[in-house]
Amino acid sequence: MLALAAGLLAGVTACSGGAPPAPTKAAESSSARPSPSAPEPAVTREEAAEAFAEFIAADDLLRVRSELRGRLQQAKDLTVGGQAALTVAAYSTTDYAPPRYRWGSPTLLVPRFPPEERAPWFSALVTRDDQPTLVTFARSGDDWQLSSAARLLPGQELPPVALDADGYATAVAADDKSVTISPQFMGPVHASVAETGKSGVTAGLLAPGPYTTEVAEQIATLRGDAKFNELSYDSIFSADNYPVYGLRTENGGALIQYSLSRTSTTKNMVDKSYKIPVPEEASRWLTGGTVRLSLKLTEVHQYATVVPPLTAPAAAAVIAHDGGLTGAVGQ
Numbered sequence: 248m249l250a251l252a253a254g255l256l257a258g259v260t261a262c263s264g265g266a267p268p269a270p271t272k273a274a275e276s277s278s279a280r281p282s283p284s285a286p287e288p289a290v291t292r293e294e295a296a297e298a299f300a301e302f303i304a305a306d307d308l309l310r311v312r313s314e315l316r317g318r319l320q321q322a323k324d325l326t327v328g329g330q331a332a333l334t335v336a337a338y339s340t341t342d343y344a345p346p347r348y349r350w351g352s353p354t355l356l357v358p359r360f361p362p363e364e365r366a367p368w369f370s371a372l373v374t375r376d377d378q379p380t381l382v383t384f385a386r387s388g389d390d391w392q393l394s395s396a397a398r399l400l401p402g403q404e405l406p407p408v409a410l411d412a413d414g415y416a417t418a419v420a421a422d423d424k425s426v427t428i429s430p431q432f433m434g435p436v437h438a439s440v441a442e443t444g445k446s447g448v449t450a451g452l453l454a455p456g457p458y459t460t461e462v463a464e465q466i467a468t469l470r471g472d473a474k475f476n477e478l479s480y481d482s483i484f485s486a487d488n489y490p491v492y493g494l495r496t497e498n499g500g501a502l503i504q505y506s507l508s509r510t511s512t513t514k515n516m517v518d519k520s521y522k523i524p525v526p527e528e529a530s531r532w533l534t535g536g537t538v539r540l541s542l543k544l545t546e547v548h549q550y551a552t553v554v555p556p557l558t559a560p561a562a563a564a565v566i567a568h569d570g571g572l573t574g575a576v577g578q
Contacts, residue, residue, distance in 0.1 A: 289360035289367040290386070292414060296355060298384060298391040299371055303350050306393075312344035319343060327385055327392040328489050329506030329547045329570070336573040340531040348375050353382075356408050356494055359415035368394065368492055370416075370504070372405050381405065381551050381567050383492050383504055394490055395504045397551045397567035405566070406553050407497040419493030419501045426501045426554045428452060428563055430493040433503045433552060434486025437565075441484045441507075442466065454562040458550065469511075477518050482511040499556035506570075509546040515539065529575035538577030545574040 302325060309322045319338045326334045337345040351374035360367045368385040375382075375396070383395040399405065408416050421431040428436055437459070439449040444463025453459045466482045473480035489506035496502055513523050522537035529544060530536075548570030554563040 286362050288357075288415060289362055289364040290357055290369055292355055292357050295357045295369045295371075295384075296353070298369075298386075299353055299355070299373075302384065302391060302393060307347055310345055310347045324390075325392055326394070327387065328394040329508075329549050330393045330396060332547045332573045333549075333570065336571070349377070350375055351377075356416045357414075358418035358494065359411065359413075360418065368418075368490075370492065370494065379405075380569075381504065385490065395492065395506065395549050395551075397504065397549045397569045399551075399567045400565070403566040406500070406502060408502060409495045409497045417495040419495050419503070421491065421493075423493065423501065425499065425557055427557055427560050428503075428554050430491045430501065430503050430505075433491060433554070433563075434489065434505045434507055437505070437550065437552070438484035438486060438507055441509075442482070451562060453552070454564045456565060458548075458565050458568050473513060476521065477516055478521070478523065479514045479516050480512070482509060484509050496553070499558065501554045502551060503554055504549070504551045506547060506549045509548060511544045511546075513542045515541065523577070525575070525577060528572050532575035533577045540578045542577045543575070544572060546571060547573050 305325060306322070309318045309325075319335065322334050322338060323331055353371035353373040355369060355371050357369040358367070366385065368383055370381060370383045372379060372381055374380065375398070379399040381395075381397050381399065382393060384391045385394045386392075410416055419426070419430055421429065423429050436449050436452050439447050440453045440459045441462040444450065444460045444467075445455070447463075450460075455461070469482070470480045484507050486505070487508050489508075492504040494502045515521055515523060519539065522539060523542045524537055525533045525535070525542065526544070529542075533542075548568065550565055551567035552563050552565045555561045
């Protein structure tokens with residue numbers, strides 16, 4: 248990890264006077280033919296707008312209260328990655344009638360992928376229930392699925408995304424080395440900071456805050472409290488195989504979107520008569536308020552983080568987040 252941290256930080260001529268010369272035959276032939284137009288991108292802005300509108304309509308229809316519980320599978324089919332687990336939890340914990348969202352008009356951020364791109368995606372900044380939210384959709388075959396949704400944190404704004412003359416964005420490759428943290432390392436770095444905080448080898452790569460160093464402080468406190476009660480406690484973050492999306496910002500940095508899972512486990516090590524309390528938010532999975540031997544809570548969190556260019560190294564900043572509990576098991 249120390250090597251990882253070090254690697255992440257290293258790392259038409261104008262003519263004047265007289266009549267113009269007569270064109271050559273090659274020039275005449277060239278000027279007679281129109282210049283070939285740039286190939287149409289794998290996803291046009293119009294297609295992205297249509298996909299967004301279709302998702303909103305389908306998602307809203309499925310969230311209407313109904314006795315048809317089969318809607319859960321349909322809703323899950325609209326999602327992928329971290330959103331799939333969050334969607335299942337949202338439906339199963341609300342009697343299959345999760346809250347309906349109020350969506351605003353999106354500002355589309357569509358990367359210019361080549362026509363042969365097999366896994367295109369696009370993002371949009373949109374108000375959801377009056378809160379600015381960064382959402383990302385990925386295409387699978389002919390279908391579009393919601394992959395990520397993270398609300399901008401209070402006081403945060405989306406950095407200017409670099410756009411070409413036609414309004415298309417640029418995707419940042421997973422192994423891009425022009426930024427302080429490549430997209431492929433964003434999840435592991437965040438997981439390390441959330442677990443070890445300011446004392447870990449990745450300290451300083453991410454700015455301190457409620458979703459980074461403060462999480463590590465919370466884990467340390469809970470571990471100490473558990474030990475006092477003769478319990479063991481640990482909380483592990485993992486990037487799993489969730490997709491990662493990067494957009495180039497105007498300053499040469501990147502806006503990276505990614506997901507992490509969190510697994511927190513409490514075990515009764517000595518006094519088997521002691522009851523482990525079940526958090527209220529986990530009561531949909533575990534009734535009775537307590538368990539005797541062990542409690543495991545699983546969560547999924549989605550983030551958007553602004554990463555500086557390598558030419559101006561600084562701590563990356565988490566600017567958006569959403570997520571929550573997706574399951575609980577006790578015995």
